[in-house]
Amino acid sequence: MARVHQLLVLTLVSGSALYSGLVPALGLGDINLQSALNQPLSAEIELLDVGDLTRDEIKVRLASQSAFDQSGVDRPFFLNDLRFTPVVRGKSSVVRVVSTQPVREPYLNFIVEVARPGGTLLREYTLLLDPPESSYVASAAAAPSAPAAPSRAPRAAATAAVRSAPV
Template identity: 40%
Template sequence: MVFSRKQVEVYVQHISSSTSGTSRDTTEVTGQTPLGQGLRAVAAAVLLVSSLTATNAWALALGRVSVQSQLGQPLRAEIDVPSITDEEAASLQVQVAPEDAFRAATMQYSPVLNTVQFRLERRPNGRTVIHLSSEQPVVEPFLDLVVQTPWNGGRLVRGYTMLFDPPNLRPAPAPLLPSTARSSAAPAPAPSAAPAPQAAPAPARSAAAPAPA
């Protein structure tokens, strides 16, 4: 079912009037950490509605973000793209949204986002991801990101909050177990028997003297 823009705006206004300031929303981020309040979800919905170009339907979708770098390192992350057509992939552009989009979504814009680069990757196994990389290191334990993806069929906007672990909190590889010492000692070589002394040869008997005549 496809709703018109006016219907979606009315629905968002209804949610806005009935959402309390203490309600919380679970956003798709690394580690599934609960973030923000209902107001953030409403603001993000308004941002999404206002940024969509009029269209009957769209197939492009953005999924979860997976952080691959650590705190103090340049950003390395991937955003899953569970649904995209060849036509959308050919015209897709991924960008960091303007700062006013961050304010509308009650998210914080960080200067490190000025160096973020996006690359669409379609892998042999059929998986499609948007690879994120930056030149500057991430120095805060979390980083808000609002991306906009204009293409021929419209424009999609989505917000993420990425969490970064300090390097010393990453699980260390399991240590190799030392080789088990042999429980039994190797048998000592048996002492070689001393050679038996050889008997001295008997002296040759002298020839018998001839008997006297």
């Protein structure tokens, strides 16, 4: 009887390990800012390891107030205007982040929540926005596919904070 019990436990543990290996390890990567200060927000967040997930299986939204509180991040009212849309296209999948209202603050900090089959992921992002007349924004608008030189505009690049926690 003890041997049957051990075999049953071993089967359940190995089955769980195999099943968890089949679930895609969806992740959030860097954010690419495409707008400037005093413009509606336009940005894209990389979706990593999408696997065979479809757009309908990936739910992206601004994290809850309790997630902001636990992380010690303020949640200003403006963040309610942010809209998140997953765009699944193989290895170049992204989450589009847009707002209808212009961003008036040069610093924007928010937490994104991604729900997918098998779990939820939270990640904090911090954006530093330059005014639209800055030389970086003008050159980025002229050549969006060219990578920006870090020494030319250190503030224009969007930076992701270190906090990232699967839930």
